[in-house]
Structure formats: structure tokens, C-alpha cells
Amino acid sequence: MTHPYLSGPGPRVLAHRGLVTDDAAAHGTVDNSFAAVAAAHAAGAVYVESDCHLTSDGVVVLFHDDDLARVAGDPRRVREVRAHELAEVMSDRGGLITLEQALETFPDVRFNLDVKAPDAAEPVGRLVAGDAHRVLLTSFSDERRLAALAAAEKAGAAHRPATSPGSGTIARVLAALALRRRRAVARLLADVDALQIPVRHRGIPVLSHRLLEAAHRAAVEVHVWTVNEPNEMRRLLDHGVDGLVTDRADVALAVAAGPARDAR
Incomplete structure (x- = not known):
């Protein structure tokens, strides 16, 4: 049975860290900011992909990096700053957005959340429990992903959030495919809703027709x-x-809706 997160026709466009146009970037807006999420929503994106970290005072924030160096030239790590300090840093960069704010402010957006920090797994799961129908949880770490899913269930989610496996599971899927072990592939994919992958990793192809067929x-x-x-x-x-x-949800939405594109 299809998870509600994936209901509706495809193809799906997932706004990677929101949407930051060239003009917005020139005015200081950065990815994973409140403005970036709002811009993706305004462009018509149903799905927003983001990342979760935990501040020193226990607030789950949408933020990609472990530290503030790229975004603000600040060497501090996210886990070392309080939420109000991070909000001050982000005040002229599009604004800080917490996970709780994202879910409340954009009730019709479906969030694809990558749990970046181990200590964020439990609070992320707890926060999304009431919105499990419109949330997909993932992480490069399967342990972290499963911890977040378990926390959502413990917090009373009506059903588990959708999920995409970590890199370990994806590597096992690729190995099973190479060995033509169809039953092993089916077992590995039994409890996931999507495979979120690059076309290739370090020059090695990941996406293939065989993988698409198996999925x-x-x-x-x-x-x-x-x-x-x-x-x-x-x-x-x-x-x-x-x-x-995609970083260019506005472009991808136009491509996906093109006259030659059959609805899927």
C-alpha cells in the first residue's frame, strides 16, 4: 500500500534545502532558511527536502552542515549554539526555521527530512509523529533513521512516517542486484518507501535500469x-x-509539467 507521503501523481520534485534563486542568494538568503522553504512553497513545490540538527538547548533546526562555517563564516558547531543564537546568525540570511515551525507554518508541504545528528533522531521522530502522513525520514545512517522512526511510533504516530534507507542498506541492495539475488533485494526493500540515490557515487554508477526495475x-x-x-x-x-x-525546484517543476511528459 502506497504511503500517503507518496500519494498523488508523479513525477515528484523535491526542493533540495528549499529554493534559493540567484536573486535571493545575491541578497544573502541561504539554503535551509525560512525564506528558502517559503520560496519553494511559493513556486509550487509540494515536497521540500531538508536536514535536521539539534542546538545546544535541544531545538531541532533545519540546517545542513555540522557547523556554521559555510553559511556564516562562524566555526562553531550547531550543537554548540543555542537556538536564539542561531536565529541571530540567520536573521539576515533568510531566517532560521525550526522543524516545529516548518510543520506548523507549511501544513500542505510534505517534508523529506535527513537526520544529520545522532542526538536529533529522537526529537525529530517525536516532533513529526502527528504529521507522519506527510513526512519521510531518512539518514545516511540506518541506525539514526530507525531511531527516528521508532521515536515517532513511541510518540503515538498513527502510522510510521515514510522512509528511505541509509547508505549501508543501499550498498547491500546494489550488491544483491549484482549477484542477481532477487529475494534478497525484495527483503531489503520491504520496509522502505523510496530509494533516494545519486546517479553515481565516486564515479561508480548507482542508478541503473536493473535497480529501477527491482524498486x-x-x-x-x-x-x-x-x-x-x-x-x-x-x-x-x-x-x-x-x-x-533539486536546487532548482522552479525549473524542475516546469520540466516535470512539460507537454511531452506523461503523468505518472
């Missing part, structure tokens, strides 16, 4: 990251992928 046999969608060029978007959609994770 679709298991009723699992394949979402590819991070795709920003229109021609590559078209190529991947024509290849059969179900979703694009």
Missing part, C-alpha cells in the same frame, strides 16, 4: 539527487525515475 517491483519509488540541469532532468525522467531532488 518498482517492490512498489518503491526512486528519487535521484541532486539534479539541477534541465536536460539531465528530462533524461532521468525519461529513464523512469520517480522523483528529482
